[in-house]
Amino acid sequence: DVKVTQSSRYLVKRTGEKVFLECVQDMDHENMFWYRQDPGLGLRLIYFSYDVKMKEKGDIPEGYSVSREKKERFSLILESASTNQTSMYLCASSPLGLAGYGTQYFGPGTRLTVL
Amino acid sequence: AQRVTQPEKLLSVFKGAPVELKCNYSYSGSPELFWYVQYSRQRLQLLLRHISRESIKGFTADLNKGETSFHLKKPFAQEEDSAMYYCALRTGNQFYFGTGTSLTVIP
Numbered sequence: 001d002v003k004v005t006q007s008s009r010y011l012v013k014r015t016g017e018k019v020f021l022e023c024v025q026d027m028d029h030e031n032m033f034w035y036r037q038d039p040g041l042g043l044r045l046i047y048f049s050y051d052v053k054m055k056e057k058g059d060i061p062e063g064y065s066v067s068r069e070k071k072e073r074f075s076l077i078l079e080s081a082s083t084n085q086t087s088m089y090l091c092a093s094s095p096l097g098l099a100g101y102g103t104q105y106f107g108p109g110t111r112l113t114v115l
Numbered sequence: 116a117q118r119v120t121q122p123e124k125l126l127s128v129f130k131g132a133p134v135e136l137k138c139n140y141s142y143s144g145s146p147e148l149f150w151y152v153q154y155s156r157q158r159l160q161l162l163l164r165h166i167s168r169e170s171i172k173g174f175t176a177d178l179n180k181g182e183t184s185f186h187l188k189k190p191f192a193q194e195e196d197s198a199m200y201y202c203a204l205r206t207g208n209q210f211y212f213g214t215g216t217s218l219t220v221i222p
Contacts, residue, residue: 033210040124042201042214043159058209090159103149104203104210106159 003027004107006091012113019078021110023091030096032074033104034058034066037088049074050096081114088112118142119204121213128192129221136187136216138176138202147205148185150176151212154198162187162200172196192220 007022025032033048035058045058047066055066063085067075074093078085091107120139128134140146150162163171165178165185176187185202197220202213 035212040214042121043212045210045212048209056209092159103161103164104151105161108158 004091004093004105006089006107006110008110009108010111010113012115013078013081014115015082017078017081017114019081019112019114021076021078021089021091021112023074023076023093023107024072025074025091025093025105026072027093027095027105028071029093029105030071031094032068033092033094034064034074034076035090035092036060037090037109043090046076078112081112083114086112086114118206118211119202119213121200121202121216123216124214125217125219127219127221130194131191134189134192134196134218134220136200136202136218138185138187138213140183140185140202140204142183142204142206144206146178146180146183146185148176148178149203149205149210150174150185150187151201151203152198153201159201192218194220194222196220 004025013019031050034046035043037043044060046064049055049068065077089110092104094104148165152162153159174189199215199217201215204211
């Protein structure tokens with residue numbers, strides 16, 4: 001079974017703090033993703049990475065950055081947290097590949113509250 | 116641009132009744148579509164994908180390119196089907212999710 005783990009289930013930070021969310025997958029997947037999940041808005045892609053040190057902006061990258069130094073680890077960074085970044089953050093991974101192989105595997109999520 | 120649309124935020128059906136969760140997409144190429152499900156206090160997980168033409172937990176979904184739809188159907192809803200359902204479109208290495216439909220099956 002694919003395992004995607006996230007460093008924290010719950011996190012409370014103050015406005016202006018730098019926040020790191022870590023994600024690790026153990027299936028040697030090339031692709032990794034960060035989403036935020038908000039009621040009524042569904043999942044919105046923040047960033048994704050298709051290889052080590054490679055990253056692509058998703059739909060809502062503003063206020064976020066990412067780091068992928070190792071294949072199994074993908075970090076989301078909030079440079080200066082703001083209250084509108086309070087949300088559930090989901091990490092996912094998927095293998096690179098042909099049609100039918102694009103299934104995403106999700107982590108349990110990190111619920112971030114910015115005060 | 117909204118690539119995946121799920122028009123119903125909330126859907127309630129009685130146990131044993133048929134259920135259909137709607138999904139429409141906009142994409143000019145050959146779409147690859149998925150349904151994901153999130154049960155209470157569980158992580159988001161794949162339910163089914165159109166390319167497999169499979170039935171999972173009694174659910175099926177048929178890709179209709181003419182109507183650009185990928186509706187999820189089950190003939191007889193069960194209480195354990197209560198969950199949040201997301202339709203997703205894959206293009207290359209990027210995924211686009213709909214806003215989700217919360218299904219409640221009333222006993």
